[in-house]
Amino acid sequence: MKTIIKNIILIAGFAGFFWACNTTQHYHREMVSTIGLYGSSESTDSVNIADKPWRNIFSEMHLQKMIKEGLDNNPDLRIAVQKVTEAEAWLSQSRAALLPAIALGANGTYTRNPEIIYPDGPVETTSYQLGAQASWEIDLWGRLSSSKRAVYANLLASDAGRKEVQTRLIANLATAYYGLIGLDAKLEITRQTVKNDIEQVETMKVLKESGKVTGAAIVQTEANRYAAEVTIPDLEQQIRETENIICLLLGRVPGTIDRGKIDEQIAPAVLKAGIPARLLDNRPDVMQAEFNVMSAYETTNSARASFYPALTLNASVGFVATNLNQFFDPKTFAANVIGGLSQPLFNKRINTTRLNVAKAQQEEALIYFRNTLLKAGTEVHNAMGSFEWSAQKIALRKLQLDALVKSVDYTKQLLTYGSANYTEVLTAQTSLLSAQLSSVNDRLQQLNSVVSLYRALGGGWN
Numbered sequence: 001m002k003t004i005i006k007n008i009i010l011i012a013g014f015a016g017f018f019w020a021c022n023t024t025q026h027y028h029r030e031m032v033s034t035i036g037l038y039g040s041s042e043s044t045d046s047v048n049i050a051d052k053p054w055r056n057i058f059s060e061m062h063l064q065k066m067i068k069e070g071l072d073n074n075p076d077l078r079i080a081v082q083k084v085t086e087a088e089a090w091l092s093q094s095r096a097a098l099l100p101a102i103a104l105g106a107n108g109t110y111t112r113n114p115e116i117i118y119p120d121g122p123v124e125t126t127s128y129q130l131g132a133q134a135s136w137e138i139d140l141w142g143r144l145s146s147s148k149r150a151v152y153a154n155l156l157a158s159d160a161g162r163k164e165v166q167t168r169l170i171a172n173l174a175t176a177y178y179g180l181i182g183l184d185a186k187l188e189i190t191r192q193t194v195k196n197d198i199e200q201v202e203t204m205k206v207l208k209e210s211g212k213v214t215g216a217a218i219v220q221t222e223a224n225r226y227a228a229e230v231t232i233p234d235l236e237q238q239i240r241e242t243e244n245i246i247c248l249l250l251g252r253v254p255g256t257i258d259r260g261k262i263d264e265q266i267a268p269a270v271l272k273a274g275i276p277a278r279l280l281d282n283r284p285d286v287m288q289a290e291f292n293v294m295s296a297y298e299t300t301n302s303a304r305a306s307f308y309p310a311l312t313l314n315a316s317v318g319f320v321a322t323n324l325n326q327f328f329d330p331k332t333f334a335a336n337v338i339g340g341l342s343q344p345l346f347n348k349r350i351n352t353t354r355l356n357v358a359k360a361q362q363e364e365a366l367i368y369f370r371n372t373l374l375k376a377g378t379e380v381h382n383a384m385g386s387f388e389w390s391a392q393k394i395a396l397r398k399l400q401l402d403a404l405v406k407s408v409d410y411t412k413q414l415l416t417y418g419s420a421n422y423t424e425v426l427t428a429q430t431s432l433l434s435a436q437l438s439s440v441n442d443r444l445q446q447l448n449s450v451v452s453l454y455r456a457l458g459g460g461w462n
Contacts, residue, residue, distance in 0.1 A: 029290070032369070032370055034276035034279070034280070034373070037276035037279070037373070037374070037376075037377030037380075038273055038276055038380050038384070039377075047272055048272045048278060048457050049271055049272055049450075049454055049459060050278075050282055050457035050458050050459035051274075051459075053462075054454075054459065054460045057268075057450065057459065058170075058174055060265055060266070062177075062260050063174065063177050065258070066173055066177060066246070066250065066257070067170055067173050069250050070169055070170070070173050070249055071170075073251035073252070074249060074250065075251050077166055077169055080158075080161055080162040080166075081162055083158045083161065083162070084155070084158045084162050086158070087151075087154055087157075087158040090154070090155070091148075091152055091154075091155050094144075094152075095148055098144050098145070098148065099136075100134045100135060101135045102132060102133070102134045103132065103133050103134075104131075105129070105130075105131060105132070105318075106129065106130045106131075107129050108127070108128045109125075109126070109128075109129075110124070110125075111124070111125045111126075112124055113125070125322065127321070127322050128319075128320070128321050128322070128323075128327060129318060129319070130319050131317055131319065131320075133314070133315070133316040134315045135312065135315075136314075137311070138311045138312070138313065140309070140310070140311055141305035141308040142301065142302075142305055143302050143305035143306060143308075144302075146298045146301035146302035147298070147299075147302045149294075149298040150294075150295045150298035150302065151295075153298060154291070156287075156291040156294075157288045157292050160284045160291060161284070163284035163458075164284035164285045166284075166460060166461045167455050167460040168455065169249065170460040171451050171455035171460070172249055173246065173249055173250075174447075175448055175451050176245050176246045178262070178265070179242055179444065180257060180259060181260065181261060181262045181265070182440050182441070182443070182444045183238050183239045183242060184259070184261065184262070185261070185440045185443075186235055187232065187235045187239065189433070189440070190231055190433075190437075191232065193429075193433050193436075194225055194228050194229045194232070197221065197222075197224055197225030197229075198225060200221050200225075200412075201221045201225060203412075204218045204221050207416070212415070213415070213422055217422035220423070220426060228433060243255070243256060262443055262444075265447055267446050267447055267450050268450060271383075271384065273380050276380075279373060279380075279457070279458065283376050283456070283458030284458055284461060285372055286372050286373055286376055289369040289372040289373075290369050292365045292368070292369070293362070293366050296358065296361045296364075296365040296366075297362055299361070300359055300362050303351070303354040303355040303357075304355055306344070306351045306355075307351055308343075309341050309343040310341070310343075311339070311341050312340050312342070313337065313338070313339050313340075314339075314340070315335070315336065315338070316334075316336055317334070317335040318335075319333055320332055376456060379452065379455075379456035380453065380456045382452070383452035384449075386445060386449035387446065387449035387453065389445075390442055390443075390445040390446035391446065393442045393445070394442045394443065394446060397435065397438060400435050401432070401435050401436065401439060404432040404435050407428045407432070408425070408432050411424045411425045411428045412425055
């Protein structure tokens, strides 16, 4: 027994020496430049709207209720949560790989020996065994530790993927909701226009009786009314389809959506994007891409360590007897310890191929990471520009609408007094309808630019 203990201590000493020679290097964040990532919109203020919870950005009651339901029931988000659970299970398994494998065993053996070979017996033998076996691969070069860190990076990437699904879900719900109430506003404007056109037809009939317009004015006014009315079924169909899109995101069957009005939505007066470096720690898809680089880096370390010797310890203890009555007699106790060092020489290029593939995948992950960061910066830059331009358009559109309302009123009065013809009235009304519908689009652009910037900066998951 003393010899066994000495051997174990000797092998452990060799393991400690080799471990001290471990050449595995830990991952360090790749140097990526974020200078100019937001273009001319870049600022030095570290505060951005992504730091705010989604309830502070989307404050309207119906929208908040809808987002909450989506976070609870959306199928894609629930799948992403399960993927995190899977990654956690793999991490637990990778940690256990550093520990010895232990197994208990019990068996009984009956042997009938041929008498021609064993003329003096024994012809029949029976033996019983009860014991435990252990096998332990000592992680000399950090192969198992690198694998564990790679799996941990995969867990972080899965969690970042879940966050990305959540930010995308919030953005998609908000965009669909704004689109829905925008369609409601367009439908209301169109119906009011049709109502006004019907009244205008009656006015034209009165003017025709007084000889101020011809029958052509009545027919043309009616045609103008139907041109507006024919768009109503399309708007109603678009409303239904948008409601169904929202229901799908909410994980429910098709149906109506409770909602407010577009005028009730509040957009921030100023949007802050912060510094581009924040994207590295806040935008989920950028985080996920970097964790994939980390995983590939550690996988390369593990593949490189496969070229070095592997040290394994195998041990077994137990009782062996030919009679159950003698099973726990001290004389039946048996034990052995085996230490082995294996150096790969020729392995059909398996280790070489594994290392070359790991290096290529590491470079692929790094390229993808950098490209994801560039894409994120572009989206932030676009969203900032869209918000600024939508504010300008809303201000100008208000002036246009004020002028067109006056134009319609003036041409109607002039038509009554015979100073204008009916085509001028129809032109003014058509222009007003077009501007009113465009004003809804301007408002939607402003609201959607807030959504786009919030998501582009990684808001919604924290």
